[in-house]
Amino acid sequence: MSHPAADSRFLLRRLHSLLGLLPIGIFLTFHLWENSQSRFGAGHYNGEVVAFLRGMNYLPVLEIVVIALPLLFHAGYGLVVATQMRAELTRYRFARNWLYWLQRVSGIGILIFLLLHVGMTRIEGLWRVSVREDLFGHMQHLLSQSWMFGLYLTGLLLSVFHLANGLSTMGIVWGLTTSARAQRRFGFVCAGFGLLLATIGVHGLIGFLP
Amino acid sequence: MPANRMSIRFKIRRQDAPGSPSYWQEFAIPYAPDHNVISALMVVQNNPVTTDGQRVAPVVWDRNCMEEVCGSCAMLINGVPRPSCSALIDSLTQPIVLEPLPKFPVVRDLLVDRSRIDEGLRRVRAWIEIDGAWDTHEGAPRISPIEWSANYLYSRCMSCGCCLSACPQFGPHSAFIGPAALAQVRLMNAHPTGRYDQAERLHAIMGDGGISDCGNAQNCVRVCPKAIPLTTAIGELGRQTTVQAVKDLFGG
Numbered sequence: 127m128s129h130p131a132a133d134s135r136f137l138l139r140r141l142h143s144l145l146g147l148l149p150i151g152i153f154l155t156f157h158l159w160e161n162s163q164s165r166f167g168a169g170h171y172n173g174e175v176v177a178f179l180r181g182m183n184y185l186p187v188l189e190i191v192v193i194a195l196p197l198l199f200h201a202g203y204g205l206v207v208a209t210q211m212r213a214e215l216t217r218y219r220f221a222r223n224w225l226y227w228l229q230r231v232s233g234i235g236i237l238i239f240l241l242l243h244v245g246m247t248r249i250e251g252l253w254r255v256s257v258r259e260d261l262f263g264h265m266q267h268l269l270s271q272s273w274m275f276g277l278y279l280t281g282l283l284l285s286v287f288h289l290a291n292g293l294s295t296m297g298i299v300w301g302l303t304t305s306a307r308a309q310r311r312f313g314f315v316c317a318g319f320g321l322l323l324a325t326i327g328v329h330g331l332i333g334f335l336p
Numbered sequence: 337m338p339a340n341r342m343s344i345r346f347k348i349r350r351q352d353a354p355g356s357p358s359y360w361q362e363f364a365i366p367y368a369p370d371h372n373v374i375s376a377l378m379v380v381q382n383n384p385v386t387t388d389g390q391r392v393a394p395v396v397w398d399r400n401c402m403e404e405v406c407g408s409c410a411m412l413i414n415g416v417p418r419p420s421c422s423a424l425i426d427s428l429t430q431p432i433v434l435e436p437l438p439k440f441p442v443v444r445d446l447l448v449d450r451s452r453i454d455e456g457l458r459r460v461r462a463w464i465e466i467d468g469a470w471d472t473h474e475g476a477p478r479i480s481p482i483e484w485s486a487n488y489l490y491s492r493c494m495s496c497g498c499c500l501s502a503c504p505q506f507g508p509h510s511a512f513i514g515p516a517a518l519a520q521v522r523l524m525n526a527h528p529t530g531r532y533d534q535a536e537r538l539h540a541i542m543g544d545g546g547i548s549d550c551g552n553a554q555n556c557v558r559v560c561p562k563a564i565p566l567t568t569a570i571g572e573l574g575r576q577t578t579v580q581a582v583k584d585l586f587g588g
Contacts, residue, residue, distance in 0.1 A: 133539070139548035140581065210512070210549065213504045217415055218555045226504065226553035295552040301575020304568050306557075 142203045143292075143299050145196040151289045153193055155323060158282075162326045164333030168262040176261050197240070204233045229291050232284040239281030265334045275331065282327045290320025342367050344376050345387075345431035348395055351442045354449075358442075362387045362431065363395075373420035373432065374399050374409060397446035404561060407494030410437050410501075411446050417498040419561050438501040439508070453495045456517035460540045464530040477528035490523035490569060492562040499556035499566055511545030515556040515566040518547060522569035525576065538573075538580040547573055 163175050182188065208230040215227055246268065251257040257264045269275045294316035297303035303312045343364045351358040364387050365379045377397060384394040397420070400406040404422040412435035413423050425432070440448035479487070493516055500506045500514040521537045524530040541547045547570065556566045582588070 133543045133546070135544060136542040136546065136548050136577070136581065140578075207551075210505050210510050211551065212507055212509065213553070218502060218553075218558070220553075220555060220558050222552065222554040223504070226551050230551075298552055298567070298571045299550075299574050301571055301573070301578050304571035304575065306565065306568060309567065309571065 138203060139207075140299075142200055142207070143296055145200045146289070146292050147296060149192050150196055150200055151293065154285060154289055158286075158323060158327040158330055161330035162333065164262065164265070164330050166333075168260070168266075171262040172260055201233070201237050201240075204230075205237075208233060225291050229288060229295070232288045235284045236281065236288055239277065239284065242277070243281060262334065266336060269331060269334045270336065275335075278331055279328070282331065283324060286320050286324045286327060290316045290323070293319070344368075344371060344379075344425055346376070346380065347431045347433045348446070349433075349435040350395065350445050351436070352393075352444065354441060354443060361392060369426065371425040373411075373413060373423040373425065373428075373434070374402065376425055376432075377420070377434075395446065396444045398448075405494055407496030410496040410498050410561075411435065412438060412501070417501040417559055419496055419498070422561065437497055439503075439506055440497060440501070441508075448497075450495070450497050453497055453500065453514075453516060456513035457495070457520060459513060460517050460521045461533055461537050462517060462520035462524055464524060464527055465533055466529060479528060483526065487523055487526050489564055490519050493519060493523075493564055494562065496561065498559045498561055499564075502555035502559040504553050504555065505549050505551045510549060512549035513541070513545050515550070515570065517541075518550070518573055519564055519566050519569040522572055534576070535580060535583075538577055541573065542577055542580065547577055 160175055160179070164171055179185075211227070211230050213223065213227040213230075215224060247257070247261070247264070251261070269278060294309075294313045297312045298309060303309045344367055346363045346365075348361055348363065349358050350361050363380045363384075365376060371379075374397075377395060381394045385391050397409065397411065399409040399421065401408075402421045404419050407419065409420040410417060411420050412433075413420060414429060414433050417437055420434075434446060436442045436446050437448050437450070440450050440452065443449050495516060497516070499516055503512070503514055506512045506514045518541060521541055525534045525537060550570055552567075552570075554567050557564070560566060
């Protein structure tokens with residue numbers, strides 16, 4: 127039984143794993159760091175942060191190739207992966223088992239959140255000039271409604287969790303961490319990274335509030 | 337004397353034939369110290385009368401070695417998959433709930449068909465090729481004590497199937513071979529002679545139902561009665577398959 131090359135399913139699964147970090151995880155980190163500048167007010171946010179992004183070379187290509195397509199593949203293949211889950215959370219009350227479940231559930235939550243989030247910012251901005259020209263004002267208007275703030279907060283925390291936990295299991299999948307001690311240690315490193323990223327994200331959300 | 341010191345009570349999920357509906361029956365036997373689940377089931381078998389006073393067909397289960405090395409007696413005991421020979425009655429809450437090992441097809445009562453474990457082992461070539469058209473003229477290969485002690489942990493696998501029944505990715509719905517067979521790939525790939533077939537084993541676990549189906553829930557390592565570092569094996573195989581994929585894609 128010899129295979130000429132690695133199995134395509136294996137490669138797809140590894141591609142799914144890799145895309146979660148590169149570019150999606152890097153993008154999320156950048157995105158939250160960018161938006162944490164909301165605390166400097168509308169002038170800085172619209173004039174510096176958004177203007178810089180909108181002036182980027184090859185912007186539409188970058189948006190599609192670096193963000194949209196990897197996200198769509200990661201989400202689509204992630205849904206396929208999630209169908210294999212038969213979690214028994216009450217029988218096996220171990221932290222990793224809960225994280226395993228939450229990784230899949232958060233993935234579905236993030237997908238729903240992102241459809242709404244991208245829809246009411248990037249897509250809505252395509253035809254509504256006010257969204258495009260004053261994104262800060264638009265976000266302030268959105269986040270001033272408590273339920274919308276709750277939605278964004280949930281989407282943010284789910285995304286950050288999904289990235290941090292995904293990073294820790296990526297260590298096992300790719301063979302960076304093998305011993306139980308290394309896996310635990312790296313798990314704490316990822317948790318620390320997640321907490322830091324969540325703080326930056328929440329800081330950014332609060333910065334939009336009047 | 338507390339109630340659980342006077343009798344040993346069982347609640348057993350029974351099933352008459354593959355695919356037939358399951359039902360519960362309760363049994364009680366007089367208390368005796370130092371029983372394990374199997375020795376107590378033998379007492380039930382001598383006089384298979386339920387607590388309702390009904391004489392029923394004796395409970396069927398699988399057993400062999402009685403010293404936790406053969407793996408045949410694994411079942412769900414109070415909701416936990418574990419070998420029944422090493423499940424001591426004095427350490428269990430009563431009534432002791434016995435169910436067949438989950439994820440495997442029930443043959444009858446507590447007896448399940450675990451041939452899927454063997455299929456997995458066959459698929460990953462969990463053996464060392466020593467037969468060939470040559471004479472090696474060499475003694476046993478030397479293994480450092482450090483390597484040997486790490487390998488030894490994996491050689492304790494008795495194919496009981498506890499790790500598989502606790503695995504949320506394994507079951508009739510999936511083709512996943514599960515942690516037990518993966519750990520044997522780790523063991524065989526580390527052997528000085530078994531190493532020659534490393535690429536073949538890695539290709540087997542890089543296929544359908546292989547290592548990619550692991551979701552890192554890590555229940556396997558928590559329930560393994562032999563304390564085999566299954567998740568370490570999976571991490572090491574992650575590394576080996578990464579290297580193998582690089583070789584497959586770029587040569588070398």
